[in-house]
Amino acid sequence: MSRFNPQAADARWQKIWEEAGTFHADTSASRPKCYVLEMFPYPSGRIHMGHVRNYTMGDVLARYRRMTGHEVLHPMGWDAFGMPAENAAMERKVHPGEWTRANIAAMRDQLKRLGFALDWSRELATCEPDYYGHEQALFLDFFEAGLVYRKQSAVNWDPVDMTVLANEQVIDGKGWRSGATVERRKLSQWFLKITDFADDLLAGLEELDGWPDKVKLMQENWIGKSQGLRFRFKLNRSIAGQSTLTVFTTRPDTIFGASFVAVAADHPLAAAVAEKNPEAAKFVAECQAGGTSAADIESAEKKGFDTGMTAIHPFEEGWELPLYIANFVLMDYGTGAIFGVPAHDQRDLDFARKYSLPVRRVIADGDERAAEFEGDEAFSGDGSLVNSRFLDGMEVEEAKSAVIERAEDGGWGEGTTEWRLRDWGVSRQRYWGTPIPIIHCETCGPVGVPRDQLPVVLPEDVDFETPGNPLDRHPSWKDAHCPKCGEAARRETDTLDTFANSSWYFIRFASQPEDKPFDKSEAEAWLPVGQYIGGVEHAILHLLYARFWTRALNRLGKLDVKEPISGLFTQGMVTHETYLLNRPPTADERHALGWDDEAAHESISEWLTPDDVERRAGKIFDQRSGLEVSVGRIEKMSKSKKNTVDPDPIVDQYGADAVRWFMLSDSPPERDLEWSEAGIEGSWRFVQRLWRLIDGNEAADGEDADLDRKLHRTIAGVGADIEALSFNKAVAKIHELSNAIEKAAPSASRDTAIRTMVRLVAPMAPHLAEEAWQAMGGEGLIADAEWPEADAALLVEDEVTIAVQVNGKLRDTLAAAKGAPKIELEEMALASDKVAKQLDGQEPKKVIVVPDRLVNIVI
RNA sequence: GCGGACGUGGCGGAAUCGGUAGACGCUGGAGACUUAAAAUCUUCUUCCCACAAGGGAGUGCGGGUUCAAGUCCCGCCGUCCGCACCA
Numbered sequence: 001m002s003r004f005n006p007q008a009a010d011a012r013w014q015k016i017w018e019e020a021g022t023f024h025a026d027t028s029a030s031r032p033k034c035y036v037l038e039m040f041p042y043p044s045g046r047i048h049m050g051h052v053r054n055y056t057m058g059d060v061l062a063r064y065r066r067m068t069g070h071e072v073l074h075p076m077g078w079d080a081f082g083m084p085a086e087n088a089a090m091e092r093k094v095h096p097g098e099w100t101r102a103n104i105a106a107m108r109d110q111l112k113r114l115g116f117a118l119d120w121s122r123e124l125a126t127c128e129p130d131y132y133g134h135e136q137a138l139f140l141d142f143f144e145a146g147l148v149y150r151k152q153s154a155v156n157w158d159p160v161d162m163t164v165l166a167n168e169q170v171i172d173g174k175g176w177r178s179g180a181t182v183e184r185r186k187l188s189q190w191f192l193k194i195t196d197f198a199d200d201l202l203a204g205l206e207e208l209d210g211w212p213d214k215v216k217l218m219q220e221n222w223i224g225k226s227q228g229l230r231f232r233f234k235l236n237r238s239i240a241g242q243s244t245l246t247v248f249t250t251r252p253d254t255i256f257g258a259s260f261v262a263v264a265a266d267h268p269l270a271a272a273v274a275e276k277n278p279e280a281a282k283f284v285a286e287c288q289a290g291g292t293s294a295a296d297i298e299s300a301e302k303k304g305f306d307t308g309m310t311a312i313h314p315f316e317e318g319w320e321l322p323l324y325i326a327n328f329v330l331m332d333y334g335t336g337a338i339f340g341v342p343a344h345d346q347r348d349l350d351f352a353r354k355y356s357l358p359v360r361r362v363i364a365d366g367d368e369r370a371a372e373f374e375g376d377e378a379f380s381g382d383g384s385l386v387n388s389r390f391l392d393g394m395e396v397e398e399a400k401s402a403v404i405e406r407a408e409d410g411g412w413g414e415g416t417t418e419w420r421l422r423d424w425g426v427s428r429q430r431y432w433g434t435p436i437p438i439i440h441c442e443t444c445g446p447v448g449v450p451r452d453q454l455p456v457v458l459p460e461d462v463d464f465e466t467p468g469n470p471l472d473r474h475p476s477w478k479d480a481h482c483p484k485c486g487e488a489a490r491r492e493t494d495t496l497d498t499f500a501n502s503s504w505y506f507i508r509f510a511s512q513p514e515d516k517p518f519d520k521s522e523a524e525a526w527l528p529v530g531q532y533i534g535g536v537e538h539a540i541l542h543l544l545y546a547r548f549w550t551r552a553l554n555r556l557g558k559l560d561v562k563e564p565i566s567g568l569f570t571q572g573m574v575t576h577e578t579y580l581l582n583r584p585p586t587a588d589e590r591h592a593l594g595w596d597d598e599a600a601h602e603s604i605s606e607w608l609t610p611d612d613v614e615r616r617a618g619k620i621f622d623q624r625s626g627l628e629v630s631v632g633r634i635e636k637m638s639k640s641k642k643n644t645v646d647p648d649p650i651v652d653q654y655g656a657d658a659v660r661w662f663m664l665s666d667s668p669p670e671r672d673l674e675w676s677e678a679g680i681e682g683s684w685r686f687v688q689r690l691w692r693l694i695d696g697n698e699a700a701d702g703e704d705a706d707l708d709r710k711l712h713r714t715i716a717g718v719g720a721d722i723e724a725l726s727f728n729k730a731v732a733k734i735h736e737l738s739n740a741i742e743k744a745a746p747s748a749s750r751d752t753a754i755r756t757m758v759r760l761v762a763p764m765a766p767h768l769a770e771e772a773w774q775a776m777g778g779e780g781l782i783a784d785a786e787w788p789e790a791d792a793a794l795l796v797e798d799e800v801t802i803a804v805q806v807n808g809k810l811r812d813t814l815a816a817a818k819g820a821p822k823i824e825l826e827e828m829a830l831a832s833d834k835v836a837k838q839l840d841g842q843e844p845k846k847v848i849v850v851p852d853r854l855v856n857i858v859i
Numbered sequence: 860g861c862g863g864a865c866g867u868g869g870c871g872g873a874a875u876c877g878g879u880a881g882a883c884g885c886u887g888g889a890g891a892c893u894u895a896a897a898a899u900c901u902u903c904u905u906c907c908c909a910c911a912a913g914g915g916a917g918u919g920c921g922g923g924u925u926c927a928a929g930u931c932c933c934g935c936c937g938u939c940c941g942c943a944c945c946a
Contacts, residue, residue: 042946082946155944166944214863218941221862294942298860328860332943347860421943428944498946536940539863544943573939636939666871666884670864672939674871678885685898686884692899720875728872732883739883803879808927810879848926854878858926 004691004768006655013770014115022783023062023117027511027525029071035526036062037506039534039542040077043103043125044084047110048637049574049663049675050535052647056663057571057725058533059116063763064722066117067787073526075509076111076118078104080127081433081498083166089464096432097460100127110648115656115766117783122509126501127432131508133455134517135500136437138553140448143438145556147193150446153425154266156291157185161467164429165291173290177467184266184288189427190436190494194548198223198419200562201547210531210567212670215539222540224420226250229404230335231413233261233311236320240272245311245323248334248418252407253399256388257341257362259352261311262304262326264336270325273307280305280325287327294330302351303327311339314412315389326351332422343373344380362388363396424545426497431462431470433495441482441489450483456491469493502542503549506532506564520558527559528566533725536570543568569725572672573636576643579608579629581622607642610677634674645675657765658684664727664764686735687768690761693741694772697754700746709794710740711753716790718760727764734761756788803854804829806838822849829855 017023038058041051055076062074078100085096092099104125111118124131142148156165160178164187169176194201202223205216229252232244245261263269265287274281283305290296304324313319321339328347329338342352342359352359359373362385369386373379385391391399407413427436435456437449449456459477462470471477471493482489504517506529511522543565550564585593585604613620613629620629637644650659662683667673714737721730737757744750755776762769762782773782797818802825804812812834816825826849829835839859846858 039946044946079946084945164944167942168945170944218863222942224862292944295860298942300860302860350860425943430944497944499943502946535946536864537946538941540941541943542946668872671872676871676885679871682885688898724875728883732873735883801879805879805927808878808925813879846926848878850878850927854927856878856926 009771010656010767013767025073025119031071034065034070035073035529036531037529040079042079045103047107053663056660060763062117075122077124080125085432129455132434152186153189154184157183163467167293170291191423194424197551230416231407236310246335247337252403254341257360258339259357260340261321262324264329264331266331267336346378349378427494429469436492438492439480439489444484499545503545527561531567532565533569571669575634575672576675578641578643581606581629609642654684657768658687665731702747704747704749707744707749712790712794715788800852805856
């Protein structure tokens with residue numbers, strides 16, 4: 001009996017598929033079309049197990065769809081612009097383009113070894129002018145349609161390196177390289193008007209039946225539509241020519257619980273106060289230190305500065321509320337100014353307790369209606385209004401309307417819809433991205449680059465010796481002439497956010513003419529993406545931007561589709577144990593750390609890779625030093641924790657099918673998968689076991705009704721599981737079938753079962769399946785074969801097991817014909833010895849019978 | 860801080876509609892084959908009490924609804940993801 005030899009078979013079949021063009025998508029095919037896409041990778045250097053899992057899932061679906069008669073588009077490309085390439089350039093003095101292209105070449109080889117059913121003829125890389133040039137054309141379309149504008153917006157500024165930092169480069173408010181305290185600085189930047197589509201993006205979620213509810217909910221919250229009241233407080237004195245302050249609130253009903261008014265540190269009023277008051281200026285500067293990220297700002301300790309000014313309560317002239325500048329008020333939301341109601345908002349309560357402001361209850365908490373609010377936990381629930389004059393007794397919603405009505409009648413405010421969603425800032429002060437195709441002219445302003453001058457290509461001769469934007473520093477690149485007036489002008493040196501690249505790549509995959517971004521009818525032959533698979537971390541930004549971009553194209557008449565992705569699946573991460581070694585420092589390290597000899601007992605902690613360690617007697621040791629290693633938490637594979645596993649050696653050793661099989665086994669795809677040596681070995685053993693079953697198959701006569709039923713239930717089950725992307729369940733069902741086949745004696749049924757099983761495993765273990773298909777004389781490639789059909793007549797059981805419970809506890813089981821009448825089941829249950837023992841002569845109070853399921857006797 | 864999810868044996872997980880908790884796999888134990896090992900095969904493996912028959916407990920924790928709760932409701936705890944310049 002032979003062994004399945006992936007080392008030979010994998011490459012052989014991969015070559016055959018490639019030469020036959022098996023996975024080329026044919027737009028003109030008459031079969032129903034199916035677009036399967038996984039989020040394209042950033043070419044970081046090596047494929048990691050997370051990619052392997054992602055692409056294996058998509059591949060199983062793509063291959064399955066081919067077998068069920070679909071014409072499948074399953075492409076692959078590279079999200080090739082981004083920061084790591086520039087970091088590599090700085091650290092290793094290698095050009096970002098060179099680094100990126102080398103990574104792409106290496107990763108393409110790695111992917112090909114896994115035997116994915118990809119149409120490589122459509123491969124694209126976003127860093128090439130033949131991609132980003134078309135993106136520039138789309139940007140100009142948006143520009144001309146009024147969907148692009150410039151405004152001032154804050155960035156993280158490193159005052160030492162004189163450069164803009166990404167949020168992830170700001171660590172505890174300091175620049176990652178310089179260590180300097182980061183400042184928020186305003187720059188004039190480009191924005192895309194995603195807020196124009198806020199309503200439609202929100203409404204569109206309702207039709208996305210193929211998306212997980214959690215993702216839709218996250219997007220809904222992100223868009224954050226809220227009804228509220230925008231109104232003007234009179235101020236006790238004018239400042240910078242303003243005698244009022246406009247605030248926005250979603251809780252106008254709580255207006256009588258207000259105890260202070262606050263503005264953001266970058267609100268114009270704060271700036272005006274700071275101009276005259278050095279203390280205020282100091283506070284504003286303090287608030288502006290540190291990064292721009294909302295997580296940092298909102299989790300910081302709540303602080304305020306009392307401006308000494310007051311705002312007059314809209315319903316009572318004599319009621320003055322102190323006016324603060326506060327670090328937790330966001331300039332980007334609403335009007336950048338709020339009124340605080342401490343009793344009914346936790347943030348406001350924390351603030352009020354800190355600055356000893358009154359805390360007044362205006363919503364009754366059950367029976368509690370006293371005006372004086374006790375405790376440190378705000379009450380944000382529903383209730384009826386108290387201590388609120390004309391609102392007393394109203395419910396929250398009613399009171400909201402009443403206040404809005406009064407404000408509108410009094411002319412001091414109006415009910416509005418406010419969105420949390422902000423316009424998409426696409427400017428990046430970096431080199432490795434799509435150049436924004438704009439020329440700045442002193443007299444004409446920003447002017448689009450003429451279409452015949454596209455693409456605006458990145459210059460190759462740039463240096464990364466100094467931090468900052470190399471495009472801006474380049475001696476000649478930004479010199480240009482105004483396309484309108486011909487005068488000397490300056491090229492825009494900002495590049496586009498890389499999310500722009502990933503906002504339309506799925507359209508380019510479907511249609512890639514040379515002279516335009518895509519052809520409408522060709523793209524629409526494939527769109528929308530039927531099944532998109534990627535990590536949850538993209539649930540909001542990437543997916544929202546892609547939805548927006550498609551809508552923008554739709555508005556311009558370039559596409560009829562509005563929703564780019566009809567089916568979405570978010571898969572879990574691949575994790576691994578981490579290994580931490582505590583060892584004495586070497587002499588060099590001790591020197592470098594400045595530890596003197598007295599500190600000799602100090603030890604150094606170091607992460608080890610899975611290859612560095614060995615297992616002995618249930619403990620783990622460092623192979624080099626022999627010291628025991630402590631096993632850390634199971635975490636997402638990452639370079640910093642050194643817990644990565646490279647797919648290449650694993651594929652060498654076990655073959656692509658075993659790796660793919662493991663990626664699909666056990667863990668449900670939406671959950672994390674823990675990589676383990678034992679797991680991959682288990683998959684390898686199973687692949688070999690399948691082969692032995694196939695190879696040892698003998699034709700025989702006779703029927704095996706049990707096996708026939710098992711086979712047909714497996715066909716139906718595996719198909720349904722693949723369609724639901726429940727690969728772990730499909731794998732379990734194939735295990736069960738193979739167990740049943742192994743136990744069965746040779747028969748015609750067994751022969752059929754084995755032959756059919758080969759087709760069932762074909763999407764998951766395609767190399768083994770081709771090998772087996774050929775060995776058993778199958779016609780053509782199994783990749784082109786048809787998915788077997790389940791015989792409905794064999795799916796129904798004729799006998800079922802009925803659970804017999806007494807007071808909800810299982811006491812016995814009995815076999816009954818399927819569909820047996822209730823009374824019959826009840827009689828059978830009551831006849832049971834075990835039931836009689838439990839009853840002990842008592843009469844049952846009640847008997848519940850669920851046909852084909854159980855009988856529950858209540859005593 | 861805000862928003863979203865998840866939690867079941869030693870481990871990964873299954874349980875489609877509120878109806879037999881633990882399918883399938885991993886690990887481990889015992890045995891067969893072998894000169895031996897690997898591979899393979901057989902068998903056991905939620906915990907506790909018991910020689911056994913059998914009994915009890917059990918799905919993160921605390922309550923609740925129900926004849927019946929892993930599943931529904933309320934309140935906690937823990938872990939993970941996102942928060943607009945990481946991709």
